[in-house]
Each structure stands twice: as C-alpha cells, then as structure tokens.
Amino acid sequence: MLVLVLILLPLIAGALLFLLPRDDVAMSKSVGAVAAAAVLVLAVAERGESWAWRWFSHPFIAEIHFGATYLSHWLVVLLALCTLCAVLASNVPRTRNMIAALLLLEGTMAGLFLARDLLVFALFWDAMLLPVFFVLIGWAEHPATAWRYFTYNFAGGLTLLLAVAAFGALYGSTDVIGNPAYHAIASAWAPWMLAGFAFAFLVKTPVWPFHTWMPQTYEETPAPMVAVVSAVQSKAGLYGFIAIAFALFPSYFRQEAPILIVLAVISMLYGALVALVQADAKRVVAYSSLSHLGLIVLAIASQNPLALSGALVYIVAHGLFSAALFLVLGYVEEREETRSLARLGGLGWANPRLTGVFCITALAALGLPGLAGFVGELIILIGVYQAGLVWAAILALVAVVLASAYMLRLLQGATNGAEVPDLPVRRDLTLLEGLAVAPLLAALLYFGVYPHALLVLMR
Amino acid sequence: MMLLLALLVPLAGAIACWALGPWLRNLAGWLATAAVGISFVATLLLWGAATQPGGVHLALFSWMSGFDFGLTLDPLSLLWALIITGVGFLIHLYSIGYMHGDRAFARFFAYMNFFIFAMMLLVLSDNWVGLLVGWGLVGLASYFLIGFWFERRSAVAAARKAFILNVIGDVGIMFAIFLIVANVHSIRFADTFAASATFGAPLLYAICAGLFIGAAAKSAQVPLHTWLPDAMEGPTPVSALIHAATMVTAGVYLVARCAPLWSHSPRAQMLVGTIGALTAIVGAILGTAQWDIKRILAYSTMSQIGYMIMGVGVGAYAGGVAHFFTHAFFKAQLFLASGLIIHALHNEQDVRKMGGLRARTPLAFWAILVGVLAICGIPGFSGFFSKDQIIQGVLENGHPWMYGVGLLTAGITAYYMFRLFFITFLGEYRGNVDPAQLGMAPEAVGAEVAHEPASTGSGEAHAPAWVMNLPVALLIVPSVLAGWLLFSTDGASSPWSRFFAAQFPTAAQASAAAVPEWATALIALGVVLAGIGVAVARYATRSAQANAVARLRDESLRMPKLLVNAFYVDTLIDGVFVRGARLLGSLFGRILDPHVIDGAVRGVAASAVGFGVLVRALQSGLVRAYALVIVLGVGCFLAYYVFGIPR
Helix, strand or coil: CHHHHHHHHHHHHHHHHCCCCCCCHHHHHHHHHHHHHHHHHHHHHCCCCEEEEEEECCCCEEEEEEECCHHHHHHHHHHHHHHHHHHHHCCCCCHHHHHHHHHHHHHHHHHHHHECCHHHHHHHHHHCHHHHHHHHHHHCCCHHHHHHHHHHHHHHHHHHHHHHHHHHHHHCECCCCCCCCCCCCCCCCHHHHHHHHHHHHHHHCCCCCCCCCHHHHHHHCCHHHHHHHHHHHHHHHHHHHHHHHHHHCHHHHHHHHHHHHHHHHHHHHHHHHHHCCCCEHHHHHHHHHHHHHHHHHHHHHHCCHHHHHHHHHHHHHHHHHHHHHHHHHHHHHHHHCCCECCCCCCHHHHCHHHHHHHHHHHHHHCCCCCCHHHHHHHHHHHHHHHCCCHHHHHHHHHHHHHHHHHHHHHHHHHHCCCCCCCCCCCCCCCHHHHHHHHHHHHHHHHHHHCHHHHHHHHC | CHHHHHHHHHHHHHHHHHHHHHHHCCHHHHHHHHHHHHHHHHHHHCHHHHCCCCCEEEEEEECCCCCEEEEEECHHHHHHHHHHHHHHHHHHHHHHHHCCCECCHHHHHHHHHHHHHHHHHHHHECEHHHHHHHHHHHHHHHHHHHCCCCCCHHHHHHHHHHHHHHHHHHHHHHHHHHHHHHHHCCCEHHHHHHHHHHCCHHHHHHHHHHHHHHHHHHCCCCCCCCHHHHHHHCCHHHHHHHHHHCHHHHHHHHHHHCHHHHCCCHHHHHHHHHHHHHHHHHHHHHHCCCCEHHHHHHHHHHHHHHHHHHHHHHCCHHHHHHHHHHHHHHHHHHHHHHHHHHHHCCCCCEHHHCCCCCCCCHHHHHHHHHHHHHHHCCCCCHHHHHHHHHHHHHHHCCCHHHHHHHHHHHHHHHHHHHHHHHHHHCCCCCCCCCHHHHCCCHHHHHHHHCCCCCECCCCCCCCCCHHHHHHHHHHHHHHHHHHHHHCCCCCCCCHHHHHCCCCCCCCHHHCCCCCCHHHHHHHHHHHHHHHHHHHHHHHHCHHHHHCHHHHHHHHHHHCCHHHHCHHHHHHHHHHHHHHHHHHHHHHHHHHHHHHHHHHHHHHHHHHCCCHHHHHHHHHCCCHHHHHHHHHHHHHHHHHHHHCCCCC
16 A cells, blocks of 8 residues: 555645645645655655556456565655655745646656556656646746657657557566566567667667757756656656566567667767756756766666666666756756856855855766765776676766766856856855755765665675 | 774864854864874874784775775875874964965865865775775865865866866776776775786786876876866965875875785886886976976976886885875975965065065075975985985886986976075065066966955954964974984885885895995985086076076076976867867757757658648647647547457
C-alpha cells in the first residue's frame, strides 16, 4: 500500500490545491510543503513493498503493479527531496498553480519510477509531460516552447508505447520490470523494440543529437519546475536505459552499446563546449546538463559494474546540484531581473549569503573533490576505464576540465567583479530560500564524503 | 586522535570564521591563528611516534571494498605538516596586521584556515583519493584567495586561470588512479607500492606521467606554470603561504611520496628531471625581466621548485625535499618582508618606484638581505646546503646536463635576486618620480590604483606592529640555520639523512660522482659570485646609483619582447585552447544546434504526411483543446489494449 500512497498522495494533494484560494500564497505553500514532506518521509521509509492488481489478461497480461527496486527507491527519494525544495523555493506569479503542478509532476514521476509493468510505465511516461507542458503554457515567454517540449517528448512516448505493445504481444506479459522470472525475449523484433524504447529514452535524457528541445525548455521554465525537471525528469530516460533497455534486452543492448558510447561522449564534449559560450545563465546549466548526463549514459553503456554503481551516485549528485543550481539561478533572476551574464555581476558584496550558496552549488557541479559529483565522476570513470574504453575515459576527463571553465564563468560572471550600478539591489537570501537549498547542499556534502549508502551495488 | 585533531581544528576554525564572521570581527584573525597553532602543536606531539618504523596510522572509513580511507604520518608527511602549520602559523599572525581593516577580514581567515585543512589532508592521506581530495581543495583555497579582492577584474581572471590549470592537474591524477585501481584494486599507497614491482614499464610510466601532470600543474612546472605569476593578485600573505612555501610544493611531495614508483621507471625520472631543469632555468630567466616585486619572487619560486622537482625526479629525494624545507623559510620571509614594503608604500609593488628604502623599512631590508643570501646559496645560509645537495644529487644519479643547468640557474638566480635587492634598497627613493620617466607602461600605472584593499576606513586603531614584524624576524633564524641540519663531516650521517633513513632507503645512487661534493660547492659559489658581480656592476656601483632613473628607463624600454611576454606561452595557450574551445562552442551552439540538427528534425516532421498541417491546426487552438486531444489520444490507446489485439 505504501507505494500506492507515494503516487496518490501528491496527485490528490496537487488536485486539492486548486480548491484553495488562488491568492493565498502562504497557505498553498504550507499545504504543498506538508504534502511534499510527507511524501519524502514515506519515500525514505519505504522498504521495497509492492502492490499489484491484475488489469487485464487478454491479449497479454498487464498488471497495475508498483514496487521499488534499489534504483527506483533512490530516484523517488531524490524526487521527493527536490519537489519539497522546489515547493519551498516557489516564488513566482500564481504560486498556487505552480505548487499544484509540482505535486502533480511528483505523483506522475513517482508512478513512473515505481511502475513494474511496462504499460503502466508508458502511461506515466506521457502523464509526466503534462504538468510541465501546462506550466510552460502558463509561464513561458513563448508558448511555442511548450509545444516543442511536448512534441519531442510525446514522439518519444509514442515509440515507447508502440514498443510496449509489441513487447506485450510477443512476450505475453508486460509485468516485467525488475521481475526475476523474466527470461530474455528472443524475437526478430527485439532490436526494433529496443530502438523504440531507446528513442524515447534518448530524447528524454536528452542525448546528442536529440537534445535541441532542452535548452529552450530549461531556459523558459520557471525555476522551481525546471529544478525538478532537470534533476529528476531527465533521469527517467537513464532509469529506462538501466531498468528496461539493459535489463530486458541484454544481448541486443550489448550489441548496440558502441553507438550509445559514441553519442554519450559527443554529448559530454558538445554540451561542455556550448555551455562555455552561452550568454544566458540558465542555458549554461542546460548545456552543462547535456554534458553531465552524457557521462551517466557512458557509464550505463559501458556495462561495467563499478561504472554502474558510480552512475547511481552521479544520478543522485546531478539531481541534487542541478536542482540547487536552478533554484539559485531563480533567486538571482528574481533579484536582478535578468539572466544575462553580460549584465550580471558584483553580487558578492550585495548578497553574500546568496553568493556563498551559489558558489557551493557551482563547485558541486564542476566536480569539486569532497562533494558528491566528484565521487560519481571518479567511480564511473574508473569503471569505464576498466571496461576498456580508455579513449572515452580520457575524453570524459576533457569534459571535466571544461566543466570547471564554464561553471566558473557562470559563477564569477554573476557574483564577482565590481557592483553593476544599474542592477537593482535587493535583500540577501531569506531564511526560507536558504532552507530550500540547504538539504540539497547537505546531501551533496554527505555523499561526497561518505557515499557508502549509494554504492550498495558493489557490496 | 591527535592526528585527527591536527587535521580538523583548522577546518573548524574555517567554518567558525565563515559562519560567525560578522560577529567575530577582528577576533577571527586570532581565532584562525590559534587553530593553526593547535594543529602545529598536535603535529609536534606526534613527532616521536611518526619517526618510528611504520609511522602513525589511523583508519577512517571505507566507501566500498578497495576504497579504504585513512591518515598516515611518517617522516615525509611529518616534515610537510610541520612546515604547513608552523610557517602557516607565522603567516596567519602576520596577516592579522596585513589584512587589518579589510572589509572581508573574517572571510580571509576562513579561507586561510580552510587552506591549512586541505593541505594537511593532502599530506596526511594514506591513499590516492584522499590525496586527490586534498589536492583539489587546496586548489579551491588558492582560487578563493587569489580572487579574494573579487571586484578586481584581473584578480578574478587570475583565480579562474589558476583553478582551471589546476583542474588539468587533478585530471592527470585521476587518470593515474584509473590505472592504479584497475591493476591494484585498492586506492592505498601501501598496496600500490607493494604491487608496483609487478607493473610493466609502460604501465609504470603511464601512472607516473599521470601523477606528474598533477604535480606539474600544482607546482607551476613548464608548460603549466602560467597561473603562478598571475596568482600574485592575491594578498601578499597568501603568496607567501600558498604560492611559495606550501601548496606549490605539493608536486615535490607527490613525487617524493611515490619514490617507489619513480625509482623503477627511468623514463619517468628522465621526464620529471627534464621538466624540472627546464622550469628552473626558464623561471630564472623570466625572473630577470620582471618589475613587480611579487612577480620577481613568483618566478623565483617557480625556478626554485624546478630545482626540487629535478632533484626528486631523478632520485635525489633527500636533496629535493631538503630544498623544500629551506625554501619554505626563506621564500616566506622574502614575501612577508616585501609585504612590509608594500604596506609601507601604500600598495606600491613596482620596484622601479622604490629605491633607498633601507632607512624606511629596516626590518624588511635585513630580512630581504638574509633571504637573498639564502636563495643564492651563499655558504652558511640554508639555501647553500640544500641547493648543493640537489646539484650534486643529479650528478650522482647520472645526469650531467642537469648538473650544468642547475649551476647556470644558480648564477642567474644570484643576478636577479641581487637586482631586486639593489633596486629596492639602494640609491634614492623614486616614489615621486614620474612613472613615464621610469619607462613604466601607462596601463600598468592605472592598474596600481586598484591594488588598494577595500578598507572599512572607520578609523579603527591599527593592529599592533609586532604581529607583522615578529613573524618576519622569527623566519630569519631558520633561513640562516636550517641548512646546517644537512651538514655532516663524514658525508652520510647528517641529522637530515637520519630523519629520512627509513623513508628513502639509500637508492641505487651510490655511484661515485665525477666531481666531488666540495668541488661542486666551489664551482657553484664561483657561478653565484659571477651573478652577483653582474648585478653589482649594473645596479650597485656609485655611477649606476646616480643615474638610477635613466638606467631603469633604459632597461624597461629595451627589455626583449620575448621575455616581457614570458616566451609567449600564455599567448599560445590562450590562442589555441581557450579560443579554440570558444570557437567550437559558438559553432555548435549557434549553427549546428539551431540550424543543422533542429533543421533535420523539422524536415522529418514536415515530411511526415499531414503532420505539418496538423501541428499548425493544433497550434491555433486553445489550451483546453490541446488537453482534450491528449486525453482522447491516451483514451484511444487504452481502448486499443483493453479491447484486444487480433492475434
């Protein structure tokens, strides 16, 4: 039952929020925060129960089946934490609707990660696009952005659904995610199914060259929503690669892995190089995400156990620092009313606490030793090297160097230099704003020093 | 426990200064100084245990099997830890005076204490990952402190440059760790060294090369040295602590720590020795062409570390490490004394605008004189012993050309250090002379104004003068005497070699050198005296002092472009790598992304039958209509599955 509560509680709370008065920011924030905190507690407490209900058995068996695997447990905890932080940090026009959308996103994504049935997975895959889509419709500068996001990801959703249908018809059941009784499907159609799944995952993650929807989406989505999207929704594709593409089609996956490795390495370098020259602060982080996620795709494609356990560390780390980065950029934008690196500068004296938080976040993102991102990078690359992908490991190290270049450019561009006279001077980080990012930074530090809990795959 | 205390007290001090800065105010300086003092005492108390065979070891925790973390204190790390905390203590004390009135006083000490913590972590770790964490964090502390006056553009750029070049080094070490873990399945030094006998020569060379990229970046070795002169943008105590005495010698520590690896790889020895020798002479040559007192010292640091790297690289471990030891004292002293001058002249750093300062800053005069004598290797002063040991050591290890480079560099060093000394202290004070008459470039003049640290200027009482004078005075003692630890009458049993007897088992260097030690000392002295002679002739004679202004203008204007531009290494790095990366980024971001990739996607979309029409029709609708379409679509798919697929 607990897993069901994890999905339904945020969905119901999100729907109920629409009953609250539209302008009562404090109330909708507190209700949203309580719901999100409750989900977080339950997500941490959850101990692998599962819940299943036979949906239909003709033409193939489909179960409404939820339950956490090791990986999905951590993803749901990350989701719950990021959602809570995003709710606390929400400070946009129409706050109530934003918080409702965040909770709906949380519910649909929890459903996605907890689904043990491919059909349920595919339905939640499309459902989780909706909250983001409506937020883009409501808040983005250009409505076209919403359509771009939706079309790209829904195209992925379609191939996913087709692949699931084919899988069900050929295998006889879709209740296969994390199912120990599953025996690898052998069919001439298997490569096509794998391609259908992989396309959805490549677009969602995203991986080069399927990434062009992402920078604009990240740029125009308001900070709280984009924090969750970049931190957790991007992991849906990675989760799919591990739990579906790799687990259900092991031999074909191995066969096609070289393609994935090449795309991953291109993503890493391409994202890093483009991030180096972006003028908009959020676009820097968007392209840095392309680069960082490429590293995780590389880890998965290498199929080395060490790299895979490093991938989990990096999935969590990237979630934490990208959520924190987007929230902090939101704080900066609220104060300075611009995201342009050419305009920003000199925050250091006016807003020292904000600068401090920004600094730690940017350092986590560039892989500073002692923070979680470094642990993930190091362990992934040791594994990638062990898998014999020496050149991929070396090129990944180039991306690591570039990461410090673009992250410092972002950090210094906004916080250093003389104070810019025509920028508004606003108060420093408030307590609530600080509280919204503190858990993310604390977790980054904790897992950076002692990532033992995340490395269980290796024990 | 004592070891943990020595490591963590500075961290606690850093956190306290950072978090409580606004309340601590000037107390922050004393608190931070005390934290380093406690760390020093704790380290000192461990002396006895650390020099026992095996040293002190403390297991901490484990990430997973093969990734065990711990601390260790043996003679090598003990030496570094004592210098870090001991010299660090004096520099902290000095900083209380130097940074007085800065509006980020507490933040300065938070960074300084954080640096001490990170550096201790670097030298105390018993494994590669712990070392790399310390390695990265000292780089961070250095970044913070170079860019401490972050409203200055030049400081911000210098900080970023230092950080990125150091990340290149970190990445080199990461690569070495890949190789090590893949072959040893453990990150501990001890396991690695035990297994190193089974490594093939190419593997060993690759590991050493990876580690040396790290060492070269951190220790400013050619061609990764360009950040060090720029790092002088940081406050002078930072230059003394981080960019002279401790952090930049981390590369020397790393190579000495990995003696079991290097000793078995002649190719790696050749690589490191060559780079070290090259750095020594390049740094010295560039040192002759500088006018900023701190940049002269920065290039001399680079050159002196080149000596150390050359020494430890070819197997003269005791000599290389000894030069770290003596250099830490005399270079810290030179920097702190020049800080006294900069302070007294209200942030003037250009030696052309100094002159005749002997009476005005007598302590600085004596301190710099002793420092100069020590760095030149005048017999009796500390640098004499350690430098000769390196020069003799490379010869004994069979590298006569490095021996020659070492001697030549000693001569150049003597020239430019006495040049610094004479221009600064002899003749008339030139602070009031028009900069153009001194041949100073106009843009350099403008930059000087910005050097003023942001001051609260609230008329607070000055910090007592002794906090700045005492550390300088105290450092004179080891600058003179420390070298005598290396002295022995019978050649083998100096206190120094006994201290390191277990650390560096007398390597296979026993081959008798072609030149006996006393002869090397005499040759070196002759070269040094020649260098001093040139400096005297150019700057110290009566006529030279009389026409100082004209002479300096001449020298400024005639300085070879090659030297002014530091052999164009910066220009090359900037032109190829920095611009190259930006060019690629713009190409991808502005052309490939929006036009090629997106264009292809649009093409595919449009060619799908009716899709373009559909999209246009949809886009003209309302939000509610979109929602309806989505719900309908999902409904259709559901119905499709629920009501059956024909088998």
